[in-house]
Amino acid sequence: MGKKTGYLPENVVYLGTTNMNEAQSLWRWRVGALTALFIIDLSCASSLYTSVHLWNLHGQSARGFLDSLLDFTTDSSDLLVFSILRILCLVGLAYYGSALAWQEAERTERAKELKAQGPGSSSLNGHQNGNKSSPRSSSINGEQNGGLKEPLLIRKDNAVSNGKPPPAKGFEEWFSGSSKKDIVLFVVFLLCTGFQAYVGAKCVGFYFDTTHRLWGVKGEVWQSVLMGTQVAWILCESRYVHLVVDARRILSRALYLRNRRKEKEQNAGATAFASSKPAPGLAQQEGTLRGDKGLKEETEVDQNRFLMRAISLAREEVCLIFCAFACLAVSSASGLLLPRFQGRILDHAINNDRPHFKTDIQLLIVFTIITGLFEATRNLCFTVVGKRVLKTLQDRLFMGVVRQDIAYFDGTTSGELTSRLTNDVSSMAEPINWMLSSIVRNLIALVGAFVLCFSISWKLSMLAFTTMAPIMHITAVYSRWSRELNRKRYALLAEANSAASEALGNVRTVRAFSTEEVEIDRFKSKTLSAMQKGVRDAFAYAGAVAVNDWLDLGASVLILWYGGTLVMQGRLSAGKLITFELYWNQIQSAYQSIMSVLMSLTRAAGAAQRVLSLVDALPDIDPNAGTMVSTLDGEIKLEDVKFHYQMRPQHPVLTGVSLHVGQGQVCALVGRSGGGKSTIVHLLMRFYDPTGGKILLDGWDLRHLNLKSVHKHMGLVAQDTQMFACSIEENITYGLTKYTLEEMEEAARYANAHEFIMRFPDGYATRVGERGVRLSGGQRQRIAIARMLLRRPKVLLLDEATSSLDTESEALVQQALDRLISEGGRTVVLVAHRLSTVRNADMIAVMEKGSVVEQGHHEELLERNGVYQRLVRRQLNKPTPISAAYRDAATTLPQG
Numbered sequence: 001m002g003k004k005t006g007y008l009p010e011n012v013v014y015l016g017t018t019n020m021n022e023a024q025s026l027w028r029w030r031v032g033a034l035t036a037l038f039i040i041d042l043s044c045a046s047s048l049y050t051s052v053h054l055w056n057l058h059g060q061s062a063r064g065f066l067d068s069l070l071d072f073t074t075d076s077s078d079l080l081v082f083s084i085l086r087i088l089c090l091v092g093l094a095y096y097g098s099a100l101a102w103q104e105a106e107r108t109e110r111a112k113e114l115k116a117q118g119p120g121s122s123s124l125n126g127h128q129n130g131n132k133s134s135p136r137s138s139s140i141n142g143e144q145n146g147g148l149k150e151p152l153l154i155r156k157d158n159a160v161s162n163g164k165p166p167p168a169k170g171f172e173e174w175f176s177g178s179s180k181k182d183i184v185l186f187v188v189f190l191l192c193t194g195f196q197a198y199v200g201a202k203c204v205g206f207y208f209d210t211t212h213r214l215w216g217v218k219g220e221v222w223q224s225v226l227m228g229t230q231v232a233w234i235l236c237e238s239r240y241v242h243l244v245v246d247a248r249r250i251l252s253r254a255l256y257l258r259n260r261r262k263e264k265e266q267n268a269g270a271t272a273f274a275s276s277k278p279a280p281g282l283a284q285q286e287g288t289l290r291g292d293k294g295l296k297e298e299t300e301v302d303q304n305r306f307l308m309r310a311i312s313l314a315r316e317e318v319c320l321i322f323c324a325f326a327c328l329a330v331s332s333a334s335g336l337l338l339p340r341f342q343g344r345i346l347d348h349a350i351n352n353d354r355p356h357f358k359t360d361i362q363l364l365i366v367f368t369i370i371t372g373l374f375e376a377t378r379n380l381c382f383t384v385v386g387k388r389v390l391k392t393l394q395d396r397l398f399m400g401v402v403r404q405d406i407a408y409f410d411g412t413t414s415g416e417l418t419s420r421l422t423n424d425v426s427s428m429a430e431p432i433n434w435m436l437s438s439i440v441r442n443l444i445a446l447v448g449a450f451v452l453c454f455s456i457s458w459k460l461s462m463l464a465f466t467t468m469a470p471i472m473h474i475t476a477v478y479s480r481w482s483r484e485l486n487r488k489r490y491a492l493l494a495e496a497n498s499a500a501s502e503a504l505g506n507v508r509t510v511r512a513f514s515t516e517e518v519e520i521d522r523f524k525s526k527t528l529s530a531m532q533k534g535v536r537d538a539f540a541y542a543g544a545v546a547v548n549d550w551l552d553l554g555a556s557v558l559i560l561w562y563g564g565t566l567v568m569q570g571r572l573s574a575g576k577l578i579t580f581e582l583y584w585n586q587i588q589s590a591y592q593s594i595m596s597v598l599m600s601l602t603r604a605a606g607a608a609q610r611v612l613s614l615v616d617a618l619p620d621i622d623p624n625a626g627t628m629v630s631t632l633d634g635e636i637k638l639e640d641v642k643f644h645y646q647m648r649p650q651h652p653v654l655t656g657v658s659l660h661v662g663q664g665q666v667c668a669l670v671g672r673s674g675g676g677k678s679t680i681v682h683l684l685m686r687f688y689d690p691t692g693g694k695i696l697l698d699g700w701d702l703r704h705l706n707l708k709s710v711h712k713h714m715g716l717v718a719q720d721t722q723m724f725a726c727s728i729e730e731n732i733t734y735g736l737t738k739y740t741l742e743e744m745e746e747a748a749r750y751a752n753a754h755e756f757i758m759r760f761p762d763g764y765a766t767r768v769g770e771r772g773v774r775l776s777g778g779q780r781q782r783i784a785i786a787r788m789l790l791r792r793p794k795v796l797l798l799d800e801a802t803s804s805l806d807t808e809s810e811a812l813v814q815q816a817l818d819r820l821i822s823e824g825g826r827t828v829v830l831v832a833h834r835l836s837t838v839r840n841a842d843m844i845a846v847m848e849k850g851s852v853v854e855q856g857h858h859e860e861l862l863e864r865n866g867v868y869q870r871l872v873r874r875q876l877n878k879p880t881p882i883s884a885a886y887r888d889a890a891t892t893l894p895q896g
Ligand SMILES: Nc1ncnc2c1ncn2[C@@H]1O[C@H](COP(=O)(O)OP(=O)(O)OP(=O)(O)O)[C@@H](O)[C@H]1O
Pocket: 410, 645, 646, 647, 648, 653, 672, 673, 674, 675, 676, 677, 678, 679, 680
């Protein structure tokens, strides 16, 4: 399921929903579940109490009840009383925590509104400005499709992204924030864990009824199940109080946003909110997933979804996975038997039972070899699967990126994309690798060891498991916190990547302006912030692991204490105690392995979201859809074409362009810089679709034609000549599978490129460097022209194709183009500033303010005494560039 607002970048935290119905049902459901838990808890306690008192007729009177309260081993009155007290406390704490969550949600929303209104706002009352909400505030509060369907967002502190540390919080602000609520929740946790430990301790010392039966089942079993259930429910209660508080926050936020929306609608009229368009702030946000028609939904990835996707990615490797699972089954089964043999060997040694001792030693050796062998094979299979999944993922992501609409690339940077292709993919694939190899194995080990522990001594197991609740709680708290932190960290790493590739891509400018230090600082500030987050995560992780380890050791002490007592009483053999301890260690290590996989899944969920969103996003302009075109006459018609770029929606570039270029005609687009000439070329190539009107090619709407087949008949030489880091030959023949060397050389000759190419020692094999840096601008442009000519297109689009050339080269290239044009049968649309380039065109279209203001021949337009004549006159009177530069400098630079 995707989010309604489209792609949500890493500085956004998902909190749930603002849909009122969803929020309310979430709240009701969680409150209901907590109530049910309380009822079960109380039922367990009272059933236990009743069974003890009915069967033992113990503590009938009020006095007896009070006495039995302190009777730890034979009565359960204490459990009943403590259950009632605990439930009352939890209800109170849940209520108070919910109230705090409510306040917190409102405060956060108001602060966000304030922030969005800018530094000018001085009070917390954002209501006065309701009718002129800034783009940012409307992006947060705006709801699409007329409903409260927008997800809840919290933006990270912008200061972090600017490389500056966020302002320090005052104690008041700190303490009045979510910390109070966290303290309440911590108290809930302590309370529940304390009671759990109490019930656990009671389990081992309690005298269960061995004489009575109910429905054929022994009283001992009934009572131990009741007590065991209570231990489990207490853990659930703690968790559910957290969930209720969280649901309250989501509900209060939804309510707050609904009220604010109503207020704003009353103030500003329904128009502002009834619009189904996304708010401009969000629409222009960089790094968002967008298609040609606007923002896109992002694939939301949480742990579970990540798991499902990982499984579906690994589906192709089903044979290897099957083999791995077979090995896993054998190694797990034999691995689970090892502690049993170890315990038995110890018992045989104590009892001096040599024959059994020897047999068990032999069996232990055999099972150890089997376990190791199958374990190694399983590992190998899963590692190979992991590597293959990584490759599939990399390929799919690259496919996903390349096929995106051009509008997407307008709103992102190559550094950001490189970061996705490298960092994010490997961060996502790493846990998949682990997960496949470790999660199932550890689950088997965990469940198996759990059952075996209970079979050895259920009381010992109950005691040991009381430490599981805090371990699980700490792990859950850490993993939630770490997920958000890592989401931010990945975003910062992408920003660092972006800064680096920008600096490296413009390294000459950086050198010319001596801004190396500035660029280094910019990069460092990003990596520093990312590193700080990583270090914080490492500290928290170390803390969580340390506490878990202590608890783990604590459990071992409990096992040895109670187990040792049982051994001394002769109720348990030393070997069984050792077996139990070994199984317990297995449970611990399996649990920790599962947790670390889950934690790495959590960390990787942020990266996975960035990767899978692109993998899943289909372009709005599908180059493979539409009617195939086998030949093209080349007639072009623009009918009232309107257009604006998504990143600047408030600035219309074309306001209604109508133009007809007949088959084989040459049309020159002229006009002021920024008038929209290149935009028309982009629309003809269908890099974007017009926002109004239509473009017809041979009478067909361009949107209905198969773009790939259309592009075969079109040639573009763009303003910024694009080269690949390979040989000149590869650059000229780019995208062609069939060509002859003669054809290539002919194209190069046509473009007046052959001569300079042959002057290079390696000729056509000369490598041009990244983006053609080893060539001059003019050389690059001539190679681009040769590339286009080799395809012999029916429609030529020349966007200032000779702009980088000196007068001599321009004359040479112009000659080549003239020759090509004069061959006839080709429609040419050329954008040019130089008079010499446009004067021979069949038609000149003069563009101003997004529309064609004049059309006609050169002479015709000159006679009109209009915009074209002024342009020509200005060009004829144009001072030399150098004097113009001096003049501009003199008028624009501050004097003195
Ligand atoms: N990808 C883009 N996103 C947002 N705005 C853009 C984008 N490309 C161009 N623009 C804006 O659109 C307007 C028209 O640009 P265009 O490149 O079509 O002008 P032009 O007439 O070709 O200019 P020039 O002669 O200088 O090349 C300009 O204001 C420009 O800033």
